[in-house]
């Protein structure tokens with residue numbers, strides 16, 4: 001793997017671990033600058049971005065790069081315009097046998113691996129799709145006392161295959177021009193082996209989604225087509241999507257799983273290199289199309305257009321379509337009506353946060369899968385209400401087990417309390433930064449745009465006040481713990497859908513406009529520097 005490929009993989013993992021808008025703000029426009037002698041240099045577009053990335057994301061990037069390469073990596077950032085010839089040395093890095101052997105020597109020792117896992121566990125505990133797998137403990141293992149083999153057997157994270165997503169170019173630099181032949185429309189993402197129906201624990205919160213997914217997998221294209229699964233983060237939508245895929249594959253059907261980002265990138269490249277026919281051929285020969293996070297195609301005209309035609313052609317041929325989203329179609333405001341109505345055509349099934357008993361059942365099943373004897377009081381402790389997403393629950397459990405392993409002590413409630421002290425207190429995880437209050441956001445936005453808070457809260461709809469108001473909505477949703485309703489109430493009694501619309505407007509602008517991205521980052525920076 002050269003530096004660009006490593007960064008491409010890292011970017012995909014970062015996208016899974018940070019909020020979409022955080023990703024857009026801070027990681028779009030970054031690139032692999034160089035990778036030499038264990039030092040990975042990330043090219044960024046401004047000194048401001050460099051400072052912010054260094055402060056907030058160094059440890060996350062470090063742990064992801066270490067996962068990908070299997071080596072301890074030092075991360076540095078450089079404002080890309082400082083040096084004009086990025087990547088030149090890095091391309092040869094892994095092709096040189098001498099370098100390879102040097103790097104192999106630098107490979108992480110088991111002890112380092114254990115330490116690193118413990119360090120990164122805190123970061124991934126809150127939001128991680130890490131698929132850790134664990135070897136069965138040896139016979140005679142004392143219950144509740146995990147062996148170190150457990151940690152040493154942690155494989156690198158489930159990685160996406162090399163896709164056709166190009167590493168994003170640095171700001172101000174010409175986009176890389178792959179030759180058309182370099183663009184491939186291969187298979188979609190791989191299905192995660194762990195995400196099966198058998199491993200999915202059904203409770204009240206996901207009963208409908210589970211039953212519908214099972215039915216769709218047993219009668220693909222015949223009932224519930226499309227199947228639209230929606231709900232909050234980490235609640236099992238992707239798991240169900242993959243489970244449908246596994247069931248389809250086991251019947252010999254052609255299954256394609258794709259994230260909407262990958263779908264979008266394929267379309268962009270297909271249009272750019274006149275490969276739309278190839279693109280269409282690929283998508284129209286499949287039996288089951290699984291698209292994750294469909295909400296991200298909203299507002300992307302060509303992607304929506306192409307998806308619309310793909311949808312129609314598959315649906316007409318009775319091929320199964322299953323999509324996931326973080327919200328129902330009617331709440332995806334910038335989605336074309338014709339797509340919205342097609343999504344509503346089949347079955348909409350939501351997944352909610354699991355209630356306490358359901359969380360207990362999920363945790364018990366996870367401990368069984370991990371072959372770990374975790375005492376009941378500890379399972380009950382981990383199932384505490386603070387962990388409302390299953391991903392968080394998994395992270396918390398992994399962390400408790402890692403703590404016990406590292407210290408070579410039994411898993412007790414006290415140990416769980418120690419392991420989860422940061423997570424189960426009100427502190428936010430390192431990568432999320434400190435949460436702001438909605439008043440701080442209003443004050444900061446007013447200061448930045450030089451407008452009075454009464455106007456932000458008022459009824460005026462002039463352009464000069466609409467934008468700051470929408471920025472306030474966006475930042476309140478992202479940077480505070482307030483609900484949409486609370487934000488609306490604070491902003492002069494507005495409806496939660498208006499807040500959602502404001503958030504989407506800013507989000508969409510940030511995706512297409514560097515200047516806006518920078519502007520929002522600056523407002524946020526000013527807010528955070530005052531709140532520390």
Ligand SMILES: Nc1ncnc2c1ncn2[C@@H]1O[C@H](COP(=O)(O)OP(=O)(O)OP(=O)(O)O)[C@@H](O)[C@H]1O
Pocket residue numbers: 129194195199200201202206231232233234235236237238239240326362390391394
């Ligand atoms: N009911 C369940 N039983 C067992 N495991 C579950 C269940 N729900 C979720 N999980 C596990 O929780 C983790 C997160 O689930 P998943 O990635 O499917 O969430 P998601 O809803 O797609 O989240 P996002 O919107 O962030 O993509 C996965 O490891 C998954 O296996």
